[in-house]
Amino acid sequence: MDNLTLEQDQATSEGPFAVFGTSAGRVDGRGLVTGAPVYTVDYEMPGMLHARILRSPHPHARVLLVDPAQALALKGVHKVLWWKDLPQVPHTTSGVPHPEPAPYDTCALNSTVRYKGEPVALIAAESEALADQALKLVRVEYEVLPAVFEISEAVKPGAPQLHTQVEIIPGFKTIYDPAHNIAAHGEYEFGDVEAAFSAADLVIERHYETPTMCHCALEPHASLAFLDAYDRLNVVTSTQVPFHVRRQLARALDLPLRRIRITKPRVGGGFGGKQEMVLEPLAAALALATRRPVRLVLPRNEEFSASRVRHAASITMRAGITRDGKITALEMRASTNTGAYASHADTVAHAIGHKTLGLYRAQAYRYIGDAVYTNRPVAGAFRGYGATQGYFALESFIDELAWQIKLDPLEFRRRNHTEKGGFDPMDYHPGLNGLEPGRSITSCALPECLEQGAKLIGWGVPRPVDKGPVKRGLGMAICMQGSGVAKMELGGATLKLNDDGSFNLLTGATDIGQGSDTVLSQIAAEVLGISLENIILASADTDLTVMDYGAYASSTTYITGMGVKRAAEDARRQILAVAAEMCETDPASLSIKQNEIWGPFGKTGLTVSDVAIETLYGRHRTQIVGKGDATSKESPPPFYAQFVEVAVDTETGLVQLLRSVNVLDLGRAVNPALASGQVEGAVTMGFGYALTEELRFDDQGTVRNAGFVDYKVFSPLDMPEMQTVLVEDPDPTGPFGLKSAGEVGINGPAPAIANAIFNATGLRLRSLPMTPGKVLEGLENLTGPAPDAPA
Amino acid sequence: MIEMNLEVNGREENWQVEPGETLLEALRRYHFKGPKLVCGTGDCCACTVVVGTKSVCSCCLPALKADGQKVVTVEGLAEEGVLHPLQAAFIETAASQCGFCTPGFLMRSYSFLKNRNPAVLPTEVEVRKALAGNICRCTGYVKPVEAVLKTARVMQEKAREQNG
Numbered sequence: 026m027d028n029l030t031l032e033q034d035q036a037t038s039e040g041p042f043a044v045f046g047t048s049a050g051r052v053d054g055r056g057l058v059t060g061a062p063v064y065t066v067d068y069e070m071p072g073m074l075h076a077r078i079l080r081s082p083h084p085h086a087r088v089l090l091v092d093p094a095q096a097l098a099l100k101g102v103h104k105v106l107w108w109k110d111l112p113q114v115p116h117t118t119s120g121v122p123h124p125e126p127a128p129y130d131t132c133a134l135n136s137t138v139r140y141k142g143e144p145v146a147l148i149a150a151e152s153e154a155l156a157d158q159a160l161k162l163v164r165v166e167y168e169v170l171p172a173v174f175e176i177s178e179a180v181k182p183g184a185p186q187l188h189t190q191v192e193i194i195p196g197f198k199t200i201y202d203p204a205h206n207i208a209a210h211g212e213y214e215f216g217d218v219e220a221a222f223s224a225a226d227l228v229i230e231r232h233y234e235t236p237t238m239c240h241c242a243l244e245p246h247a248s249l250a251f252l253d254a255y256d257r258l259n260v261v262t263s264t265q266v267p268f269h270v271r272r273q274l275a276r277a278l279d280l281p282l283r284r285i286r287i288t289k290p291r292v293g294g295g296f297g298g299k300q301e302m303v304l305e306p307l308a309a310a311l312a313l314a315t316r317r318p319v320r321l322v323l324p325r326n327e328e329f330s331a332s333r334v335r336h337a338a339s340i341t342m343r344a345g346i347t348r349d350g351k352i353t354a355l356e357m358r359a360s361t362n363t364g365a366y367a368s369h370a371d372t373v374a375h376a377i378g379h380k381t382l383g384l385y386r387a388q389a390y391r392y393i394g395d396a397v398y399t400n401r402p403v404a405g406a407f408r409g410y411g412a413t414q415g416y417f418a419l420e421s422f423i424d425e426l427a428w429q430i431k432l433d434p435l436e437f438r439r440r441n442h443t444e445k446g447g448f449d450p451m452d453y454h455p456g457l458n459g460l461e462p463g464r465s466i467t468s469c470a471l472p473e474c475l476e477q478g479a480k481l482i483g484w485g486v487p488r489p490v491d492k493g494p495v496k497r498g499l500g501m502a503i504c505m506q507g508s509g510v511a512k513m514e515l516g517g518a519t520l521k522l523n524d525d526g527s528f529n530l531l532t533g534a535t536d537i538g539q540g541s542d543t544v545l546s547q548i549a550a551e552v553l554g555i556s557l558e559n560i561i562l563a564s565a566d567t568d569l570t571v572m573d574y575g576a577y578a579s580s581t582t583y584i585t586g587m588g589v590k591r592a593a594e595d596a597r598r599q600i601l602a603v604a605a606e607m608c609e610t611d612p613a614s615l616s617i618k619q620n621e622i623w624g625p626f627g628k629t630g631l632t633v634s635d636v637a638i639e640t641l642y643g644r645h646r647t648q649i650v651g652k653g654d655a656t657s658k659e660s661p662p663p664f665y666a667q668f669v670e671v672a673v674d675t676e677t678g679l680v681q682l683l684r685s686v687n688v689l690d691l692g693r694a695v696n697p698a699l700a701s702g703q704v705e706g707a708v709t710m711g712f713g714y715a716l717t718e719e720l721r722f723d724d725q726g727t728v729r730n731a732g733f734v735d736y737k738v739f740s741p742l743d744m745p746e747m748q749t750v751l752v753e754d755p756d757p758t759g760p761f762g763l764k765s766a767g768e769v770g771i772n773g774p775a776p777a778i779a780n781a782i783f784n785a786t787g788l789r790l791r792s793l794p795m796t797p798g799k800v801l802e803g804l805e806n807l808t809g810p811a812p813d814a815p816a
Numbered sequence: 817m818i819e820m821n822l823e824v825n826g827r828e829e830n831w832q833v834e835p836g837e838t839l840l841e842a843l844r845r846y847h848f849k850g851p852k853l854v855c856g857t858g859d860c861c862a863c864t865v866v867v868g869t870k871s872v873c874s875c876c877l878p879a880l881k882a883d884g885q886k887v888v889t890v891e892g893l894a895e896e897g898v899l900h901p902l903q904a905a906f907i908e909t910a911a912s913q914c915g916f917c918t919p920g921f922l923m924r925s926y927s928f929l930k931n932r933n934p935a936v937l938p939t940e941v942e943v944r945k946a947l948a949g950n951i952c953r954c955t956g957y958v959k960p961v962e963a964v965l966k967t968a969r970v971m972q973e974k975a976r977e978q979n980g
């Protein structure tokens with residue numbers, strides 16, 4: 026951001042505010058509570074066909090032949106497609122900007138399938154039931170290949186090799202080491218690591234494991250593809266990244282980008298699972314082949330077993346600390362299971378270290394990360410994006426370090442956590458003169474978060490000893506995330522003035538439930554001085570709205586919010602220029618409040634609508650359109666403190682959550698109710714990650730728990746008493762001082778609960794989820810008494 | 817195809833359904849898109865509708881079981897465009913995020929509140945128990961529970977006014 030725009034941003038960021046900072050109800054609230062047909066699965070078109078996917082029963086096989094004759098003989102079955110019918114253009118499905126840091130290792134349908142459940146053939150029929158029937162009639166010849174499922178096995182010499190090296194395209198990533206199934210690798214050092222370890226009194230090493238997790242967005246992946254009157258391919262789809270999907274779909278099906286229109290209707294939750302092209306090329310291929318509208322909706326069991334998952338990770342932490350509680354060196358080595366295709370492998374493998382270690386001040390840091398191909402379902406983006414795995418390891422480890430030197434874990438964190446000023450040591454990039462700093466810590470209210478959280482949970486308050494089999498304990502963790510990725514984002518909007526003083530706000534941003542339609546409308550209304558009802562929003566249509574990278578990396582409110590603010594400032598400037606002519610005065614003396622134009626002595630008598638009429642029908646005859654976009658030099662981290670109280674039943678191993686205190690430093694809240702909702706939801710997902718959620722496989726790579734009965738997400742009855750606190754400490758770079766809120770909360774629960782279990786029982790669990798079985802087994806092997814209560 | 821007659825949201829309907837068709841499938845085929853298919857096994861309650869006096873998972877109920885019955889879906893909560901207090905409370909408390917589970921939460925809560933004495937407010941635990949089968953992946957349940965409690969207070973007030 027140059028100085029000029031920074032000044033402008035600050036000049037309009039002073040309160041008091043009329044719309045910003047209020048918990049205005051969602052602009053889309055009415056549709057949601059009346060059951061309006063707004064999701065992709067609700068869309069129907071005349072002549073629409075229904076599609077199903079024939080999936081591989083083998084974890085690794087060549088598809089030699091697909092014989093559709095019997096299926097096609099069924100009345101009402103229109104088309105069966107397999108890999109020979111589709112363009113074989115390698116691409117990536119990860120919804121990130123061009124050039125994607127991901128090897129192009131997949132095609133729309135692959136001639137070699139690499140996980141059990143990978144699409145082999147596509148069927149379009151008059152109904153879903155018919156398509157299901159046809160699935161059973163398609164004959165496929167496979168050449169079965171040996172498969173490998175675990176990271177440790179896949180990297181061994183002689184293990185089945187999943188991919189050969191991809192074509193080298195300048196600017197794009199290749200597979201790091203195809204012979205050893207290593208999809209991606211990152212190494213990073215800051216400072217003199219060996220010297221920093223030498224300076225320590227103690228060097229400690231611990232190992233942590235995290236499971237495969239499912240997004241479980243309630244809306245399944247769904248795409249409706251059709252050719253319009255201009256023979257253009259339209260895809261209405263449940264995506265977080267419409268513009269990335271348009272680019273990748275063009276490549277995957279070898280179509281000109283101009284022929285594709287992606288529309289995002291209401292999306293029923295994403296959490297990263299829809300930051301990915303999953304169904305679009307399949308529905309589109311069938312629509313192109315049949316010239317009929319085709320809707321493809323994933324059944325729930327396929328959501329679990331064949332969409333996308335969070336990378337399972339294996340993480341080793343090593344640190345040097347001094348006796349007085351200072352960290353000298355911090356090292357992390359992580360291996361992730363990326364499954365059959367790389368997708369987000371490279372970026373997640375990096376993020377595990379890069380989004381975490383900089384939370385603490387040390388003399389030196391080292392991070393080594395690998396992503397390994399296996400014959401498992403594809404791992405992709407998932408709320409937290411690697412940081413969630415990283416923080417389970419880091420924040421459990423920090424607790425272990427504190428206990429090692431008999432220091433209160435809260436005090437240990439206070440002495441070592443990062444603070445405002447300086448750069449994130451894990452965010453230096455190769456530049457012309459060696460490493461150049463990436464993001465800076467432009468604001469940090471962690472001390473206040475810790476103080477408020479500690480007070481609410483009663484940290485350090487003497488507690489009665491539990492005499493029975495149920496032991497209670499307190500635990501905590503801190504974490505940060507980003508607000509977009511520094512220097513990597515683009516988002517924006519246009520604002521068109523209508524006769525009545527209302528504006529069409531057209532933004533590429535993607536509301537997936539987080540509420541961006543509402544907060545972006547609030548930002549526009551605030552800057553324009555108009556009421557919220559005068560903003561008419563349309564979002565994420567690649568034909569109509571400006572480019573936006575989409576809903577991921579906690580970026581929308583920060584980046585697109587900045588773009589919307591600039592668009593609104595642009596429109597306001599144009600309105601005031603016309604108003605100044607109408608009043609024969611200086612535009613600098615005018616402002617807009619409550620839809621009216623105000624001068625130095627109060628109301629001018631003009632409304633925004635009067636200006637609109639003047640421009641549209643008066644002497645000016647012009648259409649006022651404000652335009653703004655934004656990228657970011659920074660990615661100010663939101664900081665977060667998690668406190669929990671648990672009760673561990675030492676006879677059954679059951680861990681019950683009693684209380685959760687969630688304290689977030691988000692700069693400023695555009696809409697406090699939506700912001701606290703983000704925290705509550707993220708934390709609840711974190712509870713599941715900590716205690717119950719794990720996608721399990723048998724030794725042939727078959728998913729064992731593809732449903733809500735066996736894959737347990739938290740229900741209303743599992744919830745602890747929850748308190749969420751928003752700490753407002755405006756960030757100098759954010760629009761109105763705001764930072765992100767969507768992801769950071771998911772990182773807190775797993776380590777905080779692990780730390781609380783330790784506090785309650787002396788048992789240190791280093792593997793998620795912390796099931797009753799693991800607790801009981803751990804307690805049986807436990808030697809020595811439980812630790813003293815903290816502080 | 818089998819013919820059946822039922823009342824949906826106060827209107828008589830004459831449907832042709834397949835023998836194995838679920839109520840959810842039939843409702844959606846007849847353009848009631850509010851109830852959502854999420855799990856198809858009765859494990860998430862996103863498809864909840866009220867049949868007679870009871871809330872049910874319409875993904876597990878054969879459509880023919882609703883023959884001759886009165887069915888209320890989320891589309892039937894508002895009256896002539898005026899939102900039911902429950903719907904208003906869901907908006908006011910930001911209890912919907914992605915909204916996909918919302919029809920199920922609303923119908924389960926609607927049935928829960930309708931089948932109790934409005935003069936006696938439910939406790940938070942009672943509300944959580946009533947919603948125990950409803951899965952939401954976005955909100956952490958804090959705000960949906962708050963919305964139901966808020967509605968109970970509004971309904972209590974209304975009942976008081978009606979009783980003078």
